[in-house]
Amino acid sequence: MLRILAIGCLLGAGVVHLVITPYHYAHAPAHGLFFGLLGIVQVVWAGVFWRWPTSALRVGGLTLSGGVVVLWVLTQMVAIPFADQPEPIDWSLIASKALELAGFVTLVLGNSLACQPIVRAGGVGLGVGVLMWGGGLGGAVLFPQYGHTSHDHTGHDHRNHDHSAESAYADVDLAEETYDWQLPEGFPLPAVPDDNPMTEEKVELGRFLFYDQRLSANQTQSCSACHFQEIAFTDAKAQSVGSTGESHLRNSPTLTNVAYNATLTWSSPTLTELERQLLVPVFGEFPHELGVSGHEDEVLQRFIDDPMYQERFAQAFPDEDDPVTWSNLVKVLASFSRALISGNAPYDQYVYGGDKSALSPSAIRGLNLFLSEELECHHCHNGFNFTNSTRHRNTTFKNTPFENTGLYNIDGTGAYPRGNTGLHEITGDPEDMGRFRPPTLRNIELTGPYMHDGSIETLEDVIRFYEDGGRNITSGPHAGDGRLNPNKSGFVPGFVLTDQERADIIEFLESLTDEQFITDPRFSDPFVVESEAHTPDR
Numbered sequence: 013m014l015r016i017l018a019i020g021c022l023l024g025a026g027v028v029h030l031v032i033t034p035y036h037y038a039h040a041p042a043h044g045l046f047f048g049l050l051g052i053v054q055v056v057w058a059g060v061f062w063r064w065p066t067s068a069l070r071v072g073g074l075t076l077s078g079g080v081v082v083l084w085v086l087t088q089m090v091a092i093p094f095a096d097q098p099e100p101i102d103w104s105l106i107a108s109k110a111l112e113l114a115g116f117v118t119l120v121l122g123n124s125l126a127c128q129p130i131v132r133a134g135g136v137g138l139g140v141g142v143l144m145w146g147g148g149l150g151g152a153v154l155f156p157q158y159g160h161t162s163h164d165h166t167g168h169d170h171r172n173h174d175h176s177a178e179s180a181y182a183d184v185d186l187a188e189e190t191y192d193w194q195l196p197e198g199f200p201l202p203a204v205p206d207d208n209p210m211t212e213e214k215v216e217l218g219r220f221l222f223y224d225q226r227l228s229a230n231q232t233q234s235c236s237a238c239h240f241q242e243i244a245f246t247d248a249k250a251q252s253v254g255s256t257g258e259s260h261l262r263n264s265p266t267l268t269n270v271a272y273n274a275t276l277t278w279s280s281p282t283l284t285e286l287e288r289q290l291l292v293p294v295f296g297e298f299p300h301e302l303g304v305s306g307h308e309d310e311v312l313q314r315f316i317d318d319p320m321y322q323e324r325f326a327q328a329f330p331d332e333d334d335p336v337t338w339s340n341l342v343k344v345l346a347s348f349s350r351a352l353i354s355g356n357a358p359y360d361q362y363v364y365g366g367d368k369s370a371l372s373p374s375a376i377r378g379l380n381l382f383l384s385e386e387l388e389c390h391h392c393h394n395g396f397n398f399t400n401s402t403r404h405r406n407t408t409f410k411n412t413p414f415e416n417t418g419l420y421n422i423d424g425t426g427a428y429p430r431g432n433t434g435l436h437e438i439t440g441d442p443e444d445m446g447r448f449r450p451p452t453l454r455n456i457e458l459t460g461p462y463m464h465d466g467s468i469e470t471l472e473d474v475i476r477f478y479e480d481g482g483r484n485i486t487s488g489p490h491a492g493d494g495r496l497n498p499n500k501s502g503f504v505p506g507f508v509l510t511d512q513e514r515a516d517i518i519e520f521l522e523s524l525t526d527e528q529f530i531t532d533p534r535f536s537d538p539f540v541v542e543s544e545a546h547t548p549d550r
């Protein structure tokens with residue numbers, strides 16, 4: 013009886029695998045070949061075991077059921093060979109895994125209820141599963157052409173690759189995503205939470221709210237008060253000032269490509285979703301930004317009372333009766349923030365657009381210096397967004413780096429100024445003192461002053477800071493030699509540049525300025541006509 017059950021299970025799993033083979037072959041040949049072979053072997057095993065249920069065949073069956081389940085678990089939890097992300101869970105997956113698991117259990121039971129054979133069977137399954145997975149990963153390195161198209165553009169050799177952003181759509185259910193990203197060449201699709209798919213209506217509504225001062229309790233500030241489009245959504249201040257006049261300890265970061273940041277804000281390891289991060293400027297009290305806390309109903313009522321917003325919310329959330337809610341408001345602000353994608357700088361025209369005149373000889377020399385092992389910049393500022401803190405829709409390995417660049421070393425203890433100690437504020441770990449997220453360098457020319465506290469004025473000073481391998485502050489409350497900070501990254505050793513080389517690097521960094529992004533009407537203030545747009549006081 014148990015034998016018949018085991019045969020049925022593996023036969024079923026084999027047939028499912030054969031059915032899905034062509035589909036998988038089409039999007040990753042290695043997967044198709046694997047499923048085809050597995051299906052055939054499972055079916056053949058069922059046929060043979062029917063006649064001669066020997067112990068060798070029993071071990072084979074355990075391998076073909078347990079091993080495959082172990083293999084699947086590894087691909088879900090660690091990495092999937094020949095692809096960027098785990099297979100979506102669908103009927104075929106549930107059916108084949110359930111059948112295999114049932115087959116495995118039946119085979120173990122059929123053997124004997126004694127403990128030893130069960131342990132041995134588990135060992136066989138586990139061992140074979142791990143072997144298949146390891147072999148798959150190795151194979152994926154040797155035969156990349158059998159894999160899924162990869163979109164992980166890390167490292168600096170991306171000029172030689174074929175970039176097709178469209179093919180990233182392959183596995184994702186985009187039925188609800190009606191927004192046209194207009195992604196630049198070489199950019200993967202940003203990750204978007206399931207419960208807030210991108211639509212044109214949400215992005216446009218988010219744009220209105222982003223620029224609407226009624227969003228702050230005292231109606232003096234909008235998001236754009238600290239994130240001005242013409243300077244890549246920063247505010248030109250060393251440290252931002254909130255709607256109640258309270259100063260922030262942090263520099264307003266650029267919102268350039270914020271959709272791709274692996275973590276949000278300068279140093280939080282836990283804020284990874286815009287929907288959660290945006291609660292900070294809206295409701296945060298330490299310091300107050302928009303200062304809505306305690307005025308929630310009053311502020312929301314302003315939008316409920318405005319027919320323009322009533323209509324836009326209804327269009328953005330057509331299934332809801334009362335769509336003007338805080339939750340929806342935050343969702344559309346997140347959608348608008350995600351839409352702020354910049355990838356049409358002279359650098360991109362040179363690298364992706366094939367326009368060899370887009371960069372001056374000086375900028376090209378600067379690019380090569382930037383990529384050099386001597387300067388080490390690319391260890392932290394790499395990939396299409398010039399930061400290693402990057403994630404997108406096909407990211408498998410989550411990387412959330414924070415680095416200490418030697419800005420401070422108060423009293424030689426490694427300390428950073430109070431209240432602004434980076435990752436350490438969250439973890440409390442002394443080794444995390446002064447560790448911040450490496451920011452994107454796109455539009456960097458526009459976003460000074462620099463660093464998390466705006467403590468470096470110009471790009472030239474930033475380069476000189478890296479030349480010195482940190483900052484030596486000789487007097488005042490922050491005195492201390494940052495170059496000797498015990499937590500400083502090994503990739504900030506210091507180096508020597510000629511004046512020309514320094515100028516070259518700056519010229520390269522300036523080639524990351526995207527004029528189209530900072531003038532794009534899709535991202536501009538919808539409340540003013542062009543000529544009277546407000547400007548930051550620099």
Ligand code: HEC
Pocket residue numbers: 222233234235236237238239252253254255260262263264265266267270273275276277278279286289290293294300301302345349
């Ligand atoms: C008072 C100035 C101020 C206002 C108003 C403000 N921000 Fe910010 N924003 C900042 C500062 C400063 C940070 C960095 C915070 C930190 O690192 O702790 C930041 C961070 C962000 C980030 C994270 C960026 C990144 O790279 O991780 C996003 C997104 C953002 N703001 C969007 C908004 C939106 C949307 C609004 C309106 C709801 C808004 N901000 C209002 C100053 C402001």
Ligand code: HEC
Pocket residue numbers: 387388389390391392393414415416417419448449450451452453456459461462463464465474475478501503504
């Ligand atoms: C070890 C990682 C690391 C290396 C190497 C590195 N950076 Fe940075 N970079 C960072 C971090 C982290 C910050 C933010 C530090 C802070 O605010 O305290 C930063 C900030 C910057 C900024 C200011 C960004 C802003 O928005 O304020 C610029 C410009 C910059 N780096 C350029 C470079 C250049 C050029 C090189 C090579 C000479 C380089 N970086 C090497 C990690 C690194």
